[in-house]
Amino acid sequence: MKLHTSRGAVSPARVQFFLAEKGIEIECAQVNLMKGEHKTPEYRAISPNGRSPALQLDDGRVICETSAICRYIEALQPEPPLCGTTPVERAHIEMCDRMMEFELMMPMAMTFRHTFPAMKALEDQVPEFGEKQRGVARKRAVRLDKQLVTQDYIAGSEFSIADITAWCSFRFFRVAGFEITDETPHLKAWFARIKARPAAAVAFS
């Protein structure tokens, strides 16, 4: 297996974090997004939609999409479980992970893409939309802070893939103004708790 990944970007970091939690080391090829390497014919021959990360299997098949890659890794190596073990646990964690993707990471990404000056070259920006999405993401962060009053992790009492998705989002999108402040103390404590995991240090390295 070979992982086509991009050092420092949010979704590649989610996969790196996941792999590190599993204790798996894997051959990696770097795809430089700012240089547009994901749009070259060579890379599109591997990943037709030109996205990073992409997991290339030994038979040449390619799995794109962060959560499909992570769930595949979980199937190959179930321990430690990061996506739940029973059907209802799996469903609950998938729900939490998707909420972090759709309600938190996505509006943060939209803010970043549509308002961040360096993204102008890659994105057909609509700053008005980006600013509205900033409000959506901030509102969701406040809701998350309230959830974290009574639970240590996003999906409940156990660390899971949903923490990885949310943590990598906060870590990466602070460049777009999503720094966690003292106004959300439970979120701040959770961020520090996740940051203390050895695998978190691997995510963006």
Next chain:
Amino acid sequence: MKLHTSRGAVSPARVQFFLAEKGIEIECAQVNLMKGEHKTPEYRAISPNGRSPALQLDDGRVICETSAICRYIEALQPEPPLCGTTPVERAHIEMCDRMMEFELMMPMAMTFRHTFPAMKALEDQVPEFGEKQRGVARKRAVRLDKQLVTQDYIAGSEFSIADITAWCSFRFFRVAGFEITDETPHLKAWFARIKARPAAAVAFS
């Protein structure tokens, strides 16, 4: 189990289609989105983020998020498989399904929410963004047409959850101008092929 669903909306239709393919009948409660019933305190007590559909389990736990609901149903009743059976098949189908969600359904939904007059009451519209997303969705539909030259279904030779996601998107978002034309004949043939399945008739009924 009880499904909180909204007749005629795109994600509830995906779950209805999935259940009908499995031959499962389930108790349903209707949540009227245009009347804002998903934002009431009563409904938020069931589904905290105020989204439909939501699957309420017999112990009171609730699973939100369409694909988490569908994968849970697949775990309870594996036949016929709609999400793959081996780890690599599951990963491939999850990838295809997510591509349909992120690259097709999402830009169609953004177009609908940000440009459709009736959505003004529910959405803080940015029409410029909506129109740009129209282009993104149309480009993806053309790419899908090319894929369907050599394969009958979105994930390859077998019908899967990815067809359900894409079909419900085309079916619903034609209200926002995404009617399939003769310019994409393979997509048109695929749409008719999916429409011919008895379960498709159940999706929006």
